[in-house]
Amino acid sequence: MKAVIAYGDGYSVCDNCLTPFRLDYIKKPPIADFHVDLAAWLGMAEARVVPGARRGFQAVASTYVEKGDPVLVTALSHYTEFIAVEAAGGVAYEVPADETHQITADAAAGKIEEVIRSTGKTPKLLFVGHADYQFGNIHDVKGVARAAHEYDIPVLCNGAYTVGVMPVDGKDLGVDFIVGSGHKSMAAPAPSGVLAATAERAEEVFRTTEAHGDVSGRSFGIKEVEMMGCTLMGVTLIGMMASFPHVRERVRRWDGELENAAIVLDALLSIEGTEVLSEFPRRHTLTRIDTTGSFDRVAKTHKKRGFFLSSALRKRGITGVIPGSTRVWKYNTYGMTRKQAVYTAEAFTAIAEENELALR
Numbered sequence: 001m002k003a004v005i006a007y008g009d010g011y012s013v014c015d016n017c018l019t020p021f022r023l024d025y026i027k028k029p030p031i032a033d034f035h036v037d038l039a040a041w042l043g044m045a046e047a048r049v050v051p052g053a054r055r056g057f058q059a060v061a062s063t064y065v066e067k068g069d070p071v072l073v074t075a076l077s078h079y080t081e082f083i084a085v086e087a088a089g090g091v092a093y094e095v096p097a098d099e100t101h102q103i104t105a106d107a108a109a110g111k112i113e114e115v116i117r118s119t120g121k122t123p124k125l126l127f128v129g130h131a132d133y134q135f136g137n138i139h140d141v142k143g144v145a146r147a148a149h150e151y152d153i154p155v156l157c158n159g160a161y162t163v164g165v166m167p168v169d170g171k172d173l174g175v176d177f178i179v180g181s182g183h184k185s186m187a188a189p190a191p192s193g194v195l196a197a198t199a200e201r202a203e204e205v206f207r208t209t210e211a212h213g214d215v216s217g218r219s220f221g222i223k224e225v226e227m228m229g230c231t232l233m234g235v236t237l238i239g240m241m242a243s244f245p246h247v248r249e250r251v252r253r254w255d256g257e258l259e260n261a262a263i264v265l266d267a268l269l270s271i272e273g274t275e276v277l278s279e280f281p282r283r284h285t286l287t288r289i290d291t292t293g294s295f296d297r298v299a300k301t302h303k304k305r306g307f308f309l310s311s312a313l314r315k316r317g318i319t320g321v322i323p324g325s326t327r328v329w330k331y332n333t334y335g336m337t338r339k340q341a342v343y344t345a346e347a348f349t350a351i352a353e354e355n356e357l358a359l360r
């Protein structure tokens with residue numbers, strides 16, 4: 001917050017923008033170093049900051065997709081992936097999830113074949129979520145990328161729910177692009193994010209302008225077309241940079257986060273009638289559960305109806321669960337201390353007992 005206040009005014013990082021005049025070359029503050037560090041941290045060759053994950057999707061779609069081109073997303077994709085494809089004039093097709101809500105390499109290969117058969121064209125690009133926003137399941141990005149590469153389709157891994165909270169290595173995943181969201185998982189102000197690419201794909205997506213003025217004769221140096229020259233020119237970038245040392249440190253504590261998630265989920269599952277809809281055991285802290293057979297039975301006769309749950313939680317100082325939800329809902333334990341996780345777990349079982357639900 002101190003960094004945000006210090007850099008809140010205008011083009012605040014541009015005072016020391018010297019030739020060749022581009023954001024990622026600025027040395028003071030150390031923006032150039034930050035770009036190098038970001039790329040290395042994600043196991044990729046190049047990185048650029050962007051105003052949100054969606055702008056990363058858009059830059060990549062705009063590079064590869066032309067009017068009418070098929071593009072693969074998945075049945076668990078975020079709406080911003082669809083819009084990036086639409087904005088580029090492409091047509092999105094979904095790789096289906098299996099009955100366990102996983103996106104598999106087989107499903108990707110099958111969908112590629114199906115699209116080729118039905119449209120006569122090979123998809124120009126494939127988007128795959130690392131962890132999806134509905135179930136928080138971790139998908140086989142490596143297998144999906146391998147399948148897509150058999151057809152020379154570039155692969156973008158959407159790390160909105162992983163980059164900044166758990167270790168992400170693009171090289172190991174074998175993807176062409178990794179996109180992260182600054183304001184979602186990187187403890188940064190909105191709108192911010194990162195687009196990282198392999199060396200080969202960086203040349204395509206981070207190509208420089210060839211425009212020139214026919215009257216003035218001007219040309220525009222090394223400004224990148226998809227980045228509109230420069231992107232985060234002040235407070236958002238400084239916010240990302242200020243948080244980065246903490247973010248880099250905290251991804252190493254992911255195992256502890258998963259332990260906290262397990263403590264809370266075990267308590268919920270100890271309440272008879274509760275089912276987990278996410279993969280189990282959990283590999284992410286975002287979890288979808290079904291309490292139709294437990295908390296929703298209470299809601300049917302409680303005078304506060306479905307609001308009894310959020311209300312009982314609030315009384316214990318726990319917020320974040322959507323008020324009124326007692327059937328299918330999701331929650332995220334990320335960032336809790338162990339003590340808070342244990343407290344939350346005990347709160348759920350205590351609320352169950354108060355309302356005469358049986359514990360298994």
Ligand SMILES: *Cc1c(COP(=O)(O)O)cnc(C)c1O
Nearest residue numbers: 052053054078080133160181193
């Ligand atoms: C939030 C979200 C996005 C969009 O991120 P922005 O940084 O706000 O553009 C993309 N994908 C998933 C899965 C998300 O949850």
